[in-house]
Amino acid sequence: MVRPTMEDVASRAGVSRALVSLVMRGSPKVSEMRRTAVLKAAEELGYSPHAMARSLASRTSTVLGVMVSDLHNAFFAEVVDGIDEVAREQGFDIIINTGGRSPARERRALESLQSFRPAGLILLSPVVPATAISKAAEQLPIVLVARSSRVSTVDTVNDDGEQGARLAIDHLVSLGHKRIAHLDGGEGTQAGPRRRGYVTAMEAHGLPPRIVTSEYTDVAGARAIRSLIADDALPTAILSCNDFNAVGAISALEDAGLRVPQDVSVVGYDNTSLAALRHVSLTTIDQPRAEFGRLAAEALLQRVREERTEPVRHLLNPSLVVRNTTAPPGGPR
Amino acid sequence: MVRPTMEDVASRAGVSRALVSLVMRGSPKVSEMRRTAVLKAAEELGYSPHAMARSLASRTSTVLGVMVSDLHNAFFAEVVDGIDEVAREQGFDIIINTGGRSPARERRALESLQSFRPAGLILLSPVVPATAISKAAEQLPIVLVARSSRVSTVDTVNDDGEQGARLAIDHLVSLGHKRIAHLDGGEGTQAGPRRRGYVTAMEAHGLPPRIVTSEYTDVAGARAIRSLIADDALPTAILSCNDFNAVGAISALEDAGLRVPQDVSVVGYDNTSLAALRHVSLTTIDQPRAEFGRLAAEALLQRVREERTEPVRHLLNPSLVVRNTTAPPGGPR
């Protein structure tokens, strides 16, 4: 269980430690003869460089820290894919940590990540207070995904939630719907823009907005529908705050003997893998998740390389994915 | 962007660097006066210890590496929760890396994780060849989750897939089903035990097993059902290899005008969050995922502390979760 060091490799190859270091870093100023000798010795010993010692000595890091607020949400998996792609391309590694949706645990995750002195940090939809973020930003570059910030040292990548909601409403209106309710995400991240977009779009079409307070879960979606039914206020179409909420809504509608989309159309948000399941086949708003990750990584690396000091605010365009939960009111013609 | 060091804290508090080190490690042999002075100085400077320097100097690590083969699968999120719980309790941090389901990328993730010289590694359902694992196991303790191994330095945590399948079949048989098919997971991890358990259980009930080759996706589940229908060989109940497959199967059944569970019962496997959605409400087999994580972390920490050298093979009992996709043949009475 004792790992060989550079010194071991050096003595085995009959060269100095510094030369091994050069080989390991792929320096061109090493003769072919020595290089192969060193690589052979390293191979035989099963040597691999000690990343921490390296980063300590060089006072640089080739590690990007990624804090995922909720590992249970597949949304983030794709963002991580995008980050990983760009990071690897540019010779960086990523380490991930999770906040488990709790501010306290997230704070701990942040500290843990920072204790590795990564070159920078990408936070996916963090729930810690803004002050914690700006404090961390004094120590290293930070990029926020799916959360906005006014701090000038922090870059952000978001989807345009207003536009997404607008796309959904335009789609429903073009199908002929006039009574469209929004089941909103309350305090959740991105719930605000989506709600605003809904209101704006409705008003643009001369229709009265109707907001029902809800949450980002299927249980909440179902509850909201039941309360609409109880109030005898069921619209012909629903825009949910996310896919889970939409699925809950559909389920409650079906329980009440209503058919989707014949009696009520439903649109989700996020285009999770759930929405794509044939069994669900939910019309929803797609966000370019991998692109989020790529842009976040690129923004971070620009800061790391000190190529930029001005903050960047990416606002990506969502798109509408039409599946089988929307149809003209009264059913498909 | 320059972080304070122990030296900075020491001079600010008017003590030596070694004393600061003692305070940071919570040593009892520090006077209360100095302790508060040091903590105050650290707070003012925004100091936090450099994990890498610490681990380099102490030749120990308080980090556990976790390799998640597929971040998209929420299954692993809960396992990570379990790992995190135990690790934190015992003063360890975790860092996560993902293999993106590709052996090459997974190998890279493994190397990256190892370059931090963690105290040990937990691999969640790795797809790299066994040789890569046993090679890594020479360098540090390794625990495998949802994958078995014969290497004596490697501990494993698995669910008893045979028993899970048996539970499902017993349930279906007790409802009165006699013609029960299994949509199997092909080469996928854990597909073998599930298939074996299905065959054993069927034979135990004196029923002929019927295996349909499929995969761990909803598309494959739907395809398998269509082929059964085309062959006019539709049974009264289906045991799918996992929940996704089951949802695909249900969807294909409904497309064919059949009702679940009235005409055909369907059982999934894994009890993913998908299965719990009201809209799906799938009868399925639950694995104690958080328990997987806890046991894996405990096994690893035992190795780390050199409390044990014998391998441990945890085989956990799955359980049946009855929801709304199973009923007696001919529908609920």
Add this chain to the structure above:
DNA sequence: TCTATTGGTTGGAGCGCTCCAATGCTGTAG
């Protein structure tokens, strides 16, 4: 022949920390 230049190689210092032996400082016993 002597000096420059170039390409390859090396030892030493130091990154931020831990660990250890040594030191200073009480307070108590002899």
Add this chain to the structure above:
DNA sequence: CTACAGCATTGGAGCGCTCCAACCAATAGA
């Protein structure tokens, strides 16, 4: 008044590496 615990505190060495200035041929130019 000395001796000696016992405790709090400290300087120095060293973890595995990088970086830098210095060094050493070997070749090229004057």
